Amino acid sequence: xxxxxxxxxxxxxxxxxxxxxxxxxxxxxxxxxxxxxxxxxxxxxxxxxxxxxxxxxxxxxxxxxxxxxxxxxxxxxxxxxxxxxxxxxxxxxxxxxxxxxxxxxxxxxxxxxxxxxxxxxxxxxxxxxxxxxxxxxxxxxxxxxxxxxxxxxxxxxxxxxxxxxxxxxxxxxxxxxxxxxxxxxxxxxxxxxxxxxxxxxxxxxxxxxxxxxxxxxxxxxxxxxxxxxxxxxxxxxxxxxxxxxxxxxxxxxxxxxxxxxxxxxxxxxxxxxxxxxxxxxxxxxxxxxxxxxxxxxxxxxxxxxxxxxxxxxxxxxx
Ligand code: NAD
Ligand code: UDP
Numbered sequence: 001x002x003x004x005x006x007x008x009x010x011x012x013x014x015x016x017x018x019x020x021x022x023x024x025x026x027x028x029x030x031x032x033x034x035x036x037x038x039x040x041x042x043x044x045x046x047x048x049x050x051x052x053x054x055x056x057x058x059x060x061x062x063x064x065x066x067x068x069x070x071x072x073x074x075x076x077x078x079x080x081x082x083x084x085x086x087x088x089x090x091x092x093x094x095x096x097x098x099x100x101x102x103x104x105x106x107x108x109x110x111x112x113x114x115x116x117x118x119x120x121x122x123x124x125x126x127x128x129x130x131x132x133x134x135x136x137x138x139x140x141x142x143x144x145x146x147x148x149x150x151x152x153x154x155x156x157x158x159x160x161x162x163x164x165x166x167x168x169x170x171x172x173x174x175x176x177x178x179x180x181x182x183x184x185x186x187x188x189x190x191x192x193x194x195x196x197x198x199x200x201x202x203x204x205x206x207x208x209x210x211x212x213x214x215x216x217x218x219x220x221x222x223x224x225x226x227x228x229x230x231x232x233x234x235x236x237x238x239x240x241x242x243x244x245x246x247x248x249x250x251x252x253x254x255x256x257x258x259x260x261x262x263x264x265x266x267x268x269x270x271x272x273x274x275x276x277x278x279x280x281x282x283x284x285x286x287x288x289x290x291x292x293x294x295x296x297x298x299x300x301x302x303x304x305x306x307x308x309x310x311x312x313x314x315x316x317x318x
Pocket of ligand 1: 010033034035056059075118119173175183
């Protein structure tokens with residue numbers, strides 16, 4: 001049994017990680033300020049002796065008495081509507097101060113720490129598909145910069161703590177992931193389209209819908225995250241984690257309308273500034289090093305996610 005601390009543990013990915021690692025027999029310390037996370041995401045764990053919840057903002061230092069073996073740093077607003085607007089500065093603070101505070105905690109406990117980085121470090125990529133050695137095309141003063149540059153700075157901090165402080169690090173770059181425990185209202189495309197379709201509201205495509213994304217089902221992602229965390233000490237990443245199946249946003253909308261049998265109509269809205277035009281991970285490194293590739297294709301993953309949102313559609317505020 002390991003003692004594992006997960007920041008962002010009541011969010012979408014963090015709660016899936018808490019559940020999986022708990023089920024594997026570990027002691028979980030879930031840390032979150034519930035900015036976008038919800039206690040209901042971890043409700044099945046709340047009364048368990050091997051599960052602790054600490055309400056904490058990772059912009060502040062954190063002391064833990066128990067000896068921690070591993071830290072998964074997942075706390076950060078992640079959907080564009082959550083990190084743009086009035087929470088932009090807080091997003092950079094969470095990425096940067098949060099990384100420093102969690103790296104200091106890892107150093108003190110001699111714990112391995114894994115950073116949830118993102119495909120957004122590649123910005124609006126000029127290399128396609130994106131490989132780990134691509135340095136990206138990010139607008140440093142645009143409305144996505146609080147997230148993209150915050151995450152880039154966090155990667156830099158991770159590698160400096162590794163080089164200069166001897167901290168064991170792992171950096172994964174997560175591409176668009178979807179599935180159970182997504183927030184119906186956080187505005188990401190998969191949850192938004194499904195909830196719009198299920199409630200008969202217009203499906204809002206931003207731009208002409210020709211931009212692409214590659215969607216990974218959450219269970220596949222959790223598999224590779226845990227493999228990376230438990231890899232040999234010399235492996236730091238960065239490593240792309242995602243599903244290389246690439247779809248236009250219009251194709252996604254059509255698929256969801258067809259699967260839900262919805263009468264919703266598609267409407268077109270302005271494309272937000274700096275919205276990446278294409279995104280697909282090159283996952284050769286994950287295949288070679290971990291013999292991993294996603295098993296759940298978009299159709300199957302959407303069916304599971306639609307079933308989840310059917311149960312929770314009352315939460316959608318539209
Ligand atoms: P989410 O919004 O569901 O989860 C983020 C969690 O972090 C929430 O529970 C939120 O309350 C918490 N949080 C935010 N700021 C905090 C702070 N200052 N202190 C403590 N807790 C704080 O988003 P998610 O999709 O689960 O994303 C989790 C992580 O994975 C993020 O770091 C995100 O950047 C990264 N990521 C996610 C995706 C994806 O497709 N889901 C893709 C790339 C990277
Ligand atoms: N998008 C859309 N309609 C929505 C939500 C998102 O057309 O209701 C588009 C968005 O402009 C982007 C893509 O879908 O091109 C993915 O958006 P999301 O917010 O899920 O993730 P990210 O932009 O961070 O990849």
